[in-house]
Amino acid sequence: MHLETILLETTADIATLTFNRPEKRNAITPKMIDELSAALDAIEKTSVRALILTGVGKAFCSGMDLEQLIAFSSHSPAENLELSRRLAAAFRRLWSFSKPTIAAVNGAAVGGGCGFATLCDFTLSVPEAKFGYPEVRAGYIPAIVSVFLLRQIGEKRARDLLLTGRIIGAEEALSFGLLNQIVPAETLLSAAHKLAESLRACSPVSLQKTKKLLFDFVASDVDYDLEKAAADSADMRFTPDFQEGLASFLEKRLPRWAKE
8 A cells, every 4th residue: 555644564463553744743634634544444454453543753643734724725615525524534434443543642632633642542642742622723613523522521621622722731631531641752652562462362353342332332423423513614714713813824923813
């Protein structure tokens, strides 16, 4: 499989997917979305027992690439909805993956990157990593990620993160239930592999059926919510606040929001 934005490596029966856009802090692009989904499809057909997800460089994943968002702001509503649906499908694909997944968060996990990190069954993080959903500070909305965040940490904590847009450290993310463990940077990948290897003691069929059981409990509600979230995300790209958020970022100034 030819991949450009993601690296795929398989050692024994453990696969590692690595976001590979370090010059852009592993920001999400449509190509990355498609390659992640394709890689997950390919891995699922193998005898791999566990999947590790990590990033190259100093960031795990910094969320959507703003250059891509700028480009899509000039596209049609239908094209924007299609992009949002592709992103929602990628999140759902990782969330419903039949084999155990482990995020090894090597740095900042922001916006959609925080979504990818915390959607895994297990999330390990270096102490220096930062987490959060800063969309409201940039004239955007954390629509798709909110579908999963509400179910992960509850409404009160989700409101805290989503409405303030604040960025939190690893210790607070651990207390919120977004992480399973904080480990030193030099042992992050070895800790992820050790966890993956420990899962070998479990029946692979039992693991897959247990994951499917948990998935089936809420799948229909998640699918309904994701469709609405994708539409809301696409619609937001045509608002004055979104355009102002992009302009302020490009011009390196504070946004000047219009009064309602």
